[in-house]
Amino acid sequence: MASAGRIVVVTEDETSSTPIRTEPVAGVPLIFELSSDGRRGADPSPRADGARRGAEILGPELCRENLPGFPELSEPQVLRHFLRLSQLNFAQALQFYPLGSCTMKYNPVVNDELAALPGLAGLHPATPAHLAQGALELIARMEAALAEITGMDAVSMHPAAGAQGELTGLLMIRAYHRKRGEVRHKVIIPDTAHGTNPASCTLAGFQVVVAKSNRRGYLEAAEVRRLVDDDVAAMMVTNPNTLGIFEPQIQEIAAILHERGALLYLDGANMNALLGVAKPGHMGADIVQLNLHKTFSTPHGGGGPGAGPVAVKKHLEPFLPMPRLKHSGTAYEFDTDRPDSIGRLRSFHGNFGMIVRAYAYILALGGDGLGMASRLAILGANYVRTRLQPHFPSASGEPSMHECVLSHDLEKRADVSTLEIAKRLLDFGIHPPTIYFPLVVPGALMIEPTETESKEILDRFIDAMERIYDEALNDPARVKNAPQTLPVSRVDEAEAARRPILRWMPGA
């Protein structure tokens, strides 16, 4: 038995730039390997008067044998196991996490407490509306706040995540055209788009037409004019785009689309750049989805849950998904008479727990604070970009918004890849930026510092990047062998795909 997994603590102490060399050690056992027959992590309730007669009642033909391989541990063992696992993670609360397009900003801890209030966390979704007015009003207030923030007319809090928001929007676009007696088959998507955009199009039954962004990294109206025709249902544009650039011709593009009866879907995942800066509704967007787990600070939870509300202009309101909230004049209730609605995409009323957190966040910042958040996010991205320019030039000459996409010549000069740079950053206690995205930039480093990180932190990051550039030229092995200070060394992902082991099996 011995020391294993250690986690890196970022330090802001100048004197401390010696990375740590480790030797192989084993990790945390699987919960199944800690199991032993007859242990209990929860005691049987005496409430059912001792005997559990359920199996008798249902009879053997309906019942299974007792879960083979299922773990049995005491409560302290379970807790210790997962606390140990937690120590193997990097996280925004502990490390600088400039993951581009993910807006890893501070998640206020009070919001988790609020979501856990018995009046909210304990509320059953089938509770009669008149007994859940507080929850319904919270949803309604959130709809109003997001409408104001985006400059749109109506909002649905229904979708579970950004991608589901996209699907919701695209299905509405489809319904909209249908309603007007048209069937359109194509959706234009720029080459810089996030993967969920084309994937959502397919799900919504559209063919994807790819628009090329120009050398400077943005969309030209000319390109859209070239591609648009009467079979184009809509165009999906991320603004700022995934290069972190504000689409300068977005209004013209919207006009072109509208001229031809097509709609503009704006992917709002990068809304953290636009708060109080520019409203999608004013750009000509007909639909925009928001990622509450990005711009509105709900914790990302190692991959979710999030929430992907959609905001639309009046002409699309009838198509919003069910259930739709309305106010009867005396109280909030659900509107069941919505013939044109695309229907529902999940159970109940949306990811309410996330909506509560996001609403608390909006209250905390207020209109002024939201505007300041975007400005400081933009400040950070441009500061990093400017300082790293010498060795990691920006992929575009256009000004950056909340994130910047950088490239480098180390592949050529030292055969050091972007992936290796990313892994080496881990040794500095920094989570790497998004890499190899957008696809239009070879070896891209997509950096989103967010407004909640201090100048000191950005400076440390910049120093680390400079240092790695240096190492790549003078001591490439150190970069190629990174990380050296984490619970594990470089993980063999190819092997994982070659021989998939996707579950634990007894005696494995």
Added chain:
Amino acid sequence: MASAGRIVVVTEDETSSTPIRTEPVAGVPLIFELSSDGRRGADPSPRADGARRGAEILGPELCRENLPGFPELSEPQVLRHFLRLSQLNFAQALQFYPLGSCTMKYNPVVNDELAALPGLAGLHPATPAHLAQGALELIARMEAALAEITGMDAVSMHPAAGAQGELTGLLMIRAYHRKRGEVRHKVIIPDTAHGTNPASCTLAGFQVVVAKSNRRGYLEAAEVRRLVDDDVAAMMVTNPNTLGIFEPQIQEIAAILHERGALLYLDGANMNALLGVAKPGHMGADIVQLNLHKTFSTPHGGGGPGAGPVAVKKHLEPFLPMPRLKHSGTAYEFDTDRPDSIGRLRSFHGNFGMIVRAYAYILALGGDGLGMASRLAILGANYVRTRLQPHFPSASGEPSMHECVLSHDLEKRADVSTLEIAKRLLDFGIHPPTIYFPLVVPGALMIEPTETESKEILDRFIDAMERIYDEALNDPARVKNAPQTLPVSRVDEAEAARRPILRWMPGA
């Protein structure tokens, strides 16, 4: 900027016994070093309508200049700082922590939630009794439960910790003799006693008379008979004593003391050995203090808070500290008419937050569970003792209760000290036992596994001890240079005492 402090994760994987070598890296900066003028971790409340006029109201002569050197950080910075610090700690929830005499058992997490219930955590101590009946009843129930567990007649939840419980008990002993028109000056204390015992005696105005425990590690009645006289007010006995041995002659000793009009104070810090095994009240104890943060699982918090209730026999009840709870027949209230009480030793009604947790713990285990807890604690100690006997023989031939005290010959054989063994254990992800205590055992290792640790964990600990024994003989440097896998290497405590630096100063 680079990796610093890493925390060790214990692993139960057999294959993993390679410790980790580290290089110097810097630690986490002090909160003051992260400060920057003008940052805010809490925004001024608009409630007082903007202007804070307090200084104006009081005038300059009453007001100080604004706190020089006081930190200024944003909320995310503060949170990140303390989360990082947390990663530098070992803790019972994460590591095996067999610290003798400290009963580092699992602290149920639900108990922290219960103590935080608004009805308990939000209750002001000056709330009128009729509006705080739930809290008062909880205290009363706890008094009754502890009386039943200890076999005593009355309990006070007043003292803040074990040592304050001791002082409370000794002052009651003084008051008791006074009441009977006697003034007695001496208290007998065994050589194995915990340091708080003699220290409390001095505070209570008693002279300490040391009783020698015999070669086998326990007190002989004869020794007590030799020391007792009419100037002896009481004897303080820890049972099981700090060697983990049940005092076999405790009843005879009690009789001898009582014969001479002296009282028996039983230090109940080791009560985790006695639950359902033997009640202090039946041993002849007149007073016993309990450490809720040991036997009753309230989290130790890196050094407290705890609680040290005292239980007494009828004849001492009148002397219990204020405030004293009573039931009027219709409701609970505080009894203000207690002429013989020694008075109060702290504000309000005791460490209520800890009392809530301990009560929840007692409810969870119940009478049967408490009895099983002690038996399994005793099982663990004897198991470890038996398996380590070859290289780490027990300091006494007597059977062990909930903890065992071991010694070793490595000092002689390899010039490896107990301290060095302890530090080396850290590299195995195990918190060392209590060392060099009790004082009667040279180089003592005092091991208390507790009932919440599994056989697997004990086996890993035993393996580690064996391995260290080996290393001490064959590779002593490895032991002497330990720890190598923690955020810092061996800390220079002598230096700290030589030139005390007890606070941060600007530019320090």
Added chain:
Amino acid sequence: MRFMPHTETDIAAMLATIGAKHLDDLIAHVPANLRATATINLEPGRTEADVVAEISALAARNAGASGFANFLGAGYYRHYIPAAVRAVIARAEFATSYTPYQAEASQGTTQAIFEFQTLITQLTAMEVANASMYDGASAAAEAVLMAHRLMPKRSIVALSRALWPEYRATIRTYLSALGEIEIVEVPFDETTGATSAVALDRIANDRLLCTVTGYPNAFGIIEPLGAIADMTHRAGGVAISATAEGIALGLLRAPGELGVDIAVGEGQSFGLPLQFGGPGLGFMAARMTHLRQMPGRLVGQTRDRDGRRAFCLTLATREQHIRRERATSNICTNHSLCALAATVYLSLMGRNGLRDLAEQNVELAHRAVEVLEAAGIHRRFSGPFFNEFALQVPSPSIALKAAERKQVLAGIALGNDYPELSDALLVSVTEMNRSDEFGRLAAAIAEVR
């Protein structure tokens, strides 16, 4: 503002480096007309104390959350959540990390997901489970799409009418864009409340793409899943089961044992609070042979360069960020932290604890029925049930109102979604209901009869 660390000096220094004077210089390139109208008209920011006061006031206006004897179910179930579950998911290391793209810095999350995948395969007796979906309904829809990828030539999707209305609606929406698909509803047996074998038999022809059956179903009835899977297979289709009450899998025969090809469900019962219906936890399990068509993220076991066991996201070539328009799904962010909660919950319950809980739920529900029968209130259906059942009540809405006055949330009127069941009330009983509540329930309903 307390979340932003920038001092005036910091801002000035950063602007100077960039070569700008004012913050707004950095957005000068954004069209002026847009900037001019961009101001957000919301109240100014508030202190934490004020935010807490505001939201607590809203929370206090949800009477439904407390004080009532609660018998609501219908897809979301009331179960006790051990504090240890909250203690784990509150860990900042889990809560504030992103999708584990960087394996070396995410072993905590990836190993936990690997454990989750394993637990789901054990519960369902299937061979592979993904890292989570949004919820049970969307997981069911993804399962149908997956079946469609497996047999692109077939067109009939047979949804049991005893599948939750919300699941059926979600599937319809997800499929709405796929013209070639035809959705048919398989009626339920009027007496047993189970999917009608006769009706299914009629549909089960060579155009059958898949069947989707609730297990237990929307009436709490334990469907003859094995028989349904057989019929589906005989017609060459894909048998899909959907489970909303996960606790049932601790006692009932596993979908995998009964021949199901894709088992999906809602994991809310595994340690997630009700929170008005979300976030929940969608799970999906299938056979290894169908692996490549599975949607969602997967974590696999591998080694690091030093030979240590390690975990990482794998088979991403199925996913949107690699495959784009040809991906198996558009899902990106999933419900990872909910999957972690479920992993902790299931580990705490353990093999025996989970079965005990399932048996207890069955027992309590049946006891409730005894009490109701004694009061002359009868079940609407005769099929075997787990912890939920439909009652025959002349006018459910009136009964519900009456019960509400007695501080009882008696259940859900099935008539809203099933016109043919305008006389039926759906009641759910879990370990959260004390036996003494059964009498109150019976009294409340009996009164209006």
Added chain:
Amino acid sequence: MRFMPHTETDIAAMLATIGAKHLDDLIAHVPANLRATATINLEPGRTEADVVAEISALAARNAGASGFANFLGAGYYRHYIPAAVRAVIARAEFATSYTPYQAEASQGTTQAIFEFQTLITQLTAMEVANASMYDGASAAAEAVLMAHRLMPKRSIVALSRALWPEYRATIRTYLSALGEIEIVEVPFDETTGATSAVALDRIANDRLLCTVTGYPNAFGIIEPLGAIADMTHRAGGVAISATAEGIALGLLRAPGELGVDIAVGEGQSFGLPLQFGGPGLGFMAARMTHLRQMPGRLVGQTRDRDGRRAFCLTLATREQHIRRERATSNICTNHSLCALAATVYLSLMGRNGLRDLAEQNVELAHRAVEVLEAAGIHRRFSGPFFNEFALQVPSPSIALKAAERKQVLAGIALGNDYPELSDALLVSVTEMNRSDEFGRLAAAIAEVR
């Protein structure tokens, strides 16, 4: 039982190793008569759900905790606690570690204590602070004992009568065993409510050991601490100040500036919940020249073998585990986690935030007084006050009852502890009181006049 991992097999194997048959063989050596009567007659153990239900029911019976406009103070103060404080102290690494005896495995705790010590020296303007005491009252008692060690020859301990009754009682108890000590109470000025200079002057002779003064005092009055310290020093005694409302130190002149030798106090206002009076947080600060006589634990800065800055417990030769009967105190377990909470709280407030809060408290309290005066209710004392004040009310107990009926906890009747103040009601106002509550308070009291 869920907390104990031992299976039957484990127990059997462990017993076999030891060479025993049954668990009870291991306690066979405990006298039979004791074992025979040792059974604990308490109810059997309960599930977590049942424990939660039981304690929640008790919590629900403390009306005082909510729904009332609350003006209770008198040593414990209502302040808003940011969630980040809870998030930090909930960390298992902090909550479940022991006293940091092993420095290498405790750098988190030791550094946090070092930061706490520093913050306390900054607040008090003293040179050294310890790692915490139990609470303000016991810290005050320890301060007197420390003074006694500093001047063993002197015997008179002068306690301001305007020091909280509980502090005076605690000091009396702690000193009760030291025969040579004589405790005298210094009366307060009938009009100002501050400690009477005249009276103190009479006592301040060459037998004066120390003075102990509340700052602010038990009536909320800001004592002329400088003058009192001077008088004490002229007599050659030790000036001790005790502060129960820590927030005041964010605005008032620091004890250190005013010549105080030992500054103690209660840190509950620094992020600790009221929890019916405990655990609180005792703090103690002094001059370096008195270091060796200081009670309690101290953390010092040092280096590790590789030259890294590190922290560890130090100067333990003052403490019981080394010095035993000659220790400076018997304290062992202190209130470390409470000190951590205070460290987080003070770091969040920061230099400006803490001062803002203090100013806001002063302002609100004075506004409350204006409202009361307008209603014809007057202050009992004329001295300057921070956020607490005494009102002149004919029959406080009646007023309190009347207020209670209006859902107002109006304060505390001083008559119980001060017979001479049977006409006085102590009222505390903090940022937790909304301005609209002042009117309700005034109305409630005015009504009974």
